[in-house]
Amino acid sequence: MKNSYLGRWLRDVLTIFNMELKNVLHDGGVMIIFIAAGFFYPILYNFVYKNGILEDTPIAVVDNADCSDSRRMIREMDATREIDIAYRCTSMEEARDLFARRKVNGIIYFPSDFGDRLAGRQTATFSIYADMSSFLYYKNLLMGSNFVMLHEVNNIKIERYSFDGLTDAQADQSVNTVLYDDINPYNRAFSYSIFLISAILMLIIQQVMFYGMSMSVGTMREENRSFASLPDSLNGHGVGRVVLGRGAVYWLRFMIIGIYVTCIVPAMFNFPQRGSYGEILVLLSLFVTVCVFFCMTWSTLVTRRESAFILFLFMSPVCVFLTGFSWPTTAFPAFWKYFSYLFPSTFGCQAFINMNTAGADLETVGQLLNSLTVQGMVYFVLACLAIYVENFALKRKDEIDSAIRSVEDSIIEHGEKIGNHIEKRLTR
Numbered sequence: 001m002k003n004s005y006l007g008r009w010l011r012d013v014l015t016i017f018n019m020e021l022k023n024v025l026h027d028g029g030v031m032i033i034f035i036a037a038g039f040f041y042p043i044l045y046n047f048v049y050k051n052g053i054l055e056d057t058p059i060a061v062v063d064n065a066d067c068s069d070s071r072r073m074i075r076e077m078d079a080t081r082e083i084d085i086a087y088r089c090t091s092m093e094e095a096r097d098l099f100a101r102r103k104v105n106g107i108i109y110f111p112s113d114f115g116d117r118l119a120g121r122q123t124a125t126f127s128i129y130a131d132m133s134s135f136l137y138y139k140n141l142l143m144g145s146n147f148v149m150l151h152e153v154n155n156i157k158i159e160r161y162s163f164d165g166l167t168d169a170q171a172d173q174s175v176n177t178v179l180y181d182d183i184n185p186y187n188r189a190f191s192y193s194i195f196l197i198s199a200i201l202m203l204i205i206q207q208v209m210f211y212g213m214s215m216s217v218g219t220m221r222e223e224n225r226s227f228a229s230l231p232d233s234l235n236g237h238g239v240g241r242v243v244l245g246r247g248a249v250y251w252l253r254f255m256i257i258g259i260y261v262t263c264i265v266p267a268m269f270n271f272p273q274r275g276s277y278g279e280i281l282v283l284l285s286l287f288v289t290v291c292v293f294f295c296m297t298w299s300t301l302v303t304r305r306e307s308a309f310i311l312f313l314f315m316s317p318v319c320v321f322l323t324g325f326s327w328p329t330t331a332f333p334a335f336w337k338y339f340s341y342l343f344p345s346t347f348g349c350q351a352f353i354n355m356n357t358a359g360a361d362l363e364t365v366g367q368l369l370n371s372l373t374v375q376g377m378v379y380f381v382l383a384c385l386a387i388y389v390e391n392f393a394l395k396r397k398d399e400i401d402s403a404i405r406s407v408e409d410s411i412i413e414h415g416e417k418i419g420n421h422i423e424k425r426l427t428r
Contacts, residue, residue, distance in 0.1 A: 009241060012245070013241050013244055015245070016244075017246075019245075020249045023216060024212075024216060027216055030215050033211055037208045038204070038260075039260065042200075042204060042261050054082075054136040055082065056081070056082075057083055058084050058086035058087075058103065059087075059105065059106045059108055060089050060095040060103075060108070061074055061095075061109075061110075062089045062092055062108070063088065067114065067115025068115070069118050073126075073149075074110075077108070077145060080144040082140035083140060086103070087103065105130070106130045106131055107128070108126065108129075109126060118156065194272065198356060201265065202345060202349045203320060205288065205291060206343070207315075207319065210298065214295075214302040215305050217299045218303065219305050221302075221303055222304065240384055243380065247293065251288055251289060251292050258287070262356070272356070272357055274355075274358065274359030275357075275361075276355075276361070282362060283365070283369070286372050290379060291344050293380045293383045294375075294379045300390060322343060324349075325349065329346075344376075350365075351365040
């Protein structure tokens with residue numbers, strides 16, 4: 001075993017593992033990213049979105065219609081959990097002043113022809129103006145007004161059928177042909193924190209690993225070192241061992257962070273945890289593995305240490321959107337749909353949301369796991385290729401530098417001979 005190929009292979013991987021571990025431990029910036037971001041980001045996000053449910057958002061109403069229909073809708077909006085009709089204004093100027101002084105977080109406006117258009121069987125409109133400084137204000141105003149509007153539309157239809165000669169029962173049956181119950185079993189309170197944090201938690205693993213690894217690569221290049229340098233004992237071979245040896249350092253570290261993020265943090269903030277911990281651990285193992293190869297591939301393009309922070313600002317919102325938590329992936333344009341396949345978070349976040357929030361099992365998210373597996377194999381090959389290309393370039397660079405030094409030495413030597421020869425001629 002000691003002198004076998006497998007034994008040498010394991011020793012090589014362990015040697016590279018130790019080298020990479022020392023590099024990471026001696027880089028204070030990388031350790032801050034891994035520890036501070038990995039362990040404190042999930043806590044920070046949860047505290048920021050702790051109040052994921054906002055009730056009785058203060059709203060100003062401008063009722064220029066002053067009819068029975070508008071007054072009934074205003075009463076029903078005030079009765080919802082989302083909206084509190086705090087002020088009834090006589091003009092939009094008055095409502096804007098309240099909005100500017102932060103007395104209200106939105107305005108509802110009924111035009112003067114609202115009641116006349118309903119009486120004339122025409123389309124009537126009312127307008128809402130939301131405070132977009134917080135998504136919760138917008139959500140509450142939109143949801144509360146939509147609930148009331150849908151209810152009123154049914155009542156208006158029933159009234160119009162009654163005017164056409166139908167009985168109340170016939171009118172009700174014509175409008176409510178198919179009865180339905182709106183049941184949301186996984187987020188009944190429409191909490192924004194549950195809606196968002198499930199996607200954010202898995203994304204943190206990918207983003208923190210990428211920025212830490214990119215900082216490490218950038219530091220090596222600034223110090224004229226390379227992450228692709230193969231140990232002398234490998235005689236220029238063993239690219240796969242370099243990838244696995246380096247990757248094992250990050251895999252072990254982020255498995256610990258991943259267990260903390262996916263199991264401990266949701267329990268700390270009483271988030272729904274309907275998935276099996278064992279199955280979530282299987283997902284986490286696969287996701288972290290793919291993230292390691294993904295980060296090793298793309299971090300090779302980093303040339304400077306600070307580049308990671310620029311990428312952080314640019315890519316984080318994009319990756320959040322591409323998880324599909326706020327917009328269905330089936331509605332993505334073709335470009336963004338295929339672009340999302342570059343990131344492990346696209347499949348990992350969707351699988352985690354389905355398992356942890358909705359209680360899905362591994363078989364249910366099997367397609368997402370298969371996509372992650374294919375993605376992992378592709379990125380492993382690309383990571384090996386990146387190491388090989390970098391190492392090949394380093395060798396050629398050394399050969400070129402050596403040739404240049406030889407030429408320079410030859411020029412200097414011939415220059416000295418010529419100089420000595422000229423000096424002798426001049427002394428004669």
